[in-house]
Amino acid sequence: MSIRRIRVFPDPILRKKCRIVRRVDDKVRELAKDMIETMDAAGGVGLAANQIGALQRVVTLHLPEEESGLILVNPEIKDTQGEREVIEGCLSLPGYEGLVKRSMMVKARWLDENGSKIKVTAENLFAQALEHEVDHLNGILYVDHLLEHEKLAAAGTHAAEGQPHMHDLVVELHVDHNDEDIRPLEADLEVVHSTIKFSDLYSQSSVDQMQYDLRLAGYVPDSIKSFEPGADST
Incomplete structure (x- = not known):
């Protein structure tokens, strides 16, 4: 594992849409492990692959209450419910935060590092982080949602x-x-x-x-x- 350089706004790769991962192999797992190490070193809750220069639909999350990070390959948000206003920041816009609207609850699915299918219903910070990171994979930054x-x-x-x-x-x-x-x-x-x-x-x-x-x-x-x-x- 290694710590990668986090791309910061206005690096154009942050506006590019990431490609679907066709196969969860050792290269994808190595990328994800590097992402977790990079995310943890920066003190982040989540990281998308294009934030370290890889245009693949891979996300890592490390919620405060969890001991280790999660690897999400090809994450999709299938449904949302409710709405709330939250303060949000981003490792790619260091030093800033802003007020945005996020869902109260999201239903999502992805593949884990072994290629197994995962489905979850997430709330609170988990839901917020999922929406934030899936946005990254689509070239969207949280500043696009500023109220x-x-x-x-x-x-x-x-x-x-x-x-x-x-x-x-x-x-x-x-x-x-x-x-x-x-x-x-x-x-x-x-x-x-x-x-x-x-x-x-x-x-x-x-x-x-x-x-x-x-x-x-x-x-x-x-x-x-x-x-x-x-x-x-x-």
């Missing part, structure tokens, strides 16, 4: 050595569906951003502001210079 006029907030994380800690910054990334003028809150702390529209996160338009912020914090390597659609980052 109208919601904003991304700075979360307390450790930045790269010599860079400012994200919990010391006021990051005003506003989502404005109606192009209304929303002024950033006044604060004594350093403001890295003023505003960024939802279209800047979701569409193929410019994301220079967020690229700058993630580079400043040391999350995006300088080697990633272009984020044009279709660019191959594998």
Whole structure:
């Protein structure tokens, strides 16, 4: 097993749809084990294969109450019930969190590491994690679900050595569906951003502001210079 590099927004692979796994073999199991080690090292609850550069429909989960991680191959959500608002973050958008709507309950199925069929009815964090990770496999990020006029907030994380800690910054990334003028809150702390529209996160338009912020914090390597659609980052 080995720890892989986690791809961060706006790496274009995060917007690509993962391919179905035709056979659960040793290569798939090795990938999944690397994902678990990477996820645990980063302190995450879930990880999708494209977050480490592999376009395969493989997910790993490690819920707080479980001793070990789960391997999910070709996970599908078959049904959902209810709705709730939850604060969500992502290893591919380090330092941020936002309010989204998720289902109260989901019915899902997948193959385990031995190719056996698994069916579950999940609630609470389990349901939330399933929806979040299946979204990843389809090229969808949680910021695509941000509630109208919601904003991304700075979360307390450790930045790269010599860079400012994200919990010391006021990051005003506003989502404005109606192009209304929303002024950033006044604060004594350093403001890295003023505003960024939802279209800047979701569409193929410019994301220079967020690229700058993630580079400043040391999350995006300088080697990633272009984020044009279709660019191959594998």
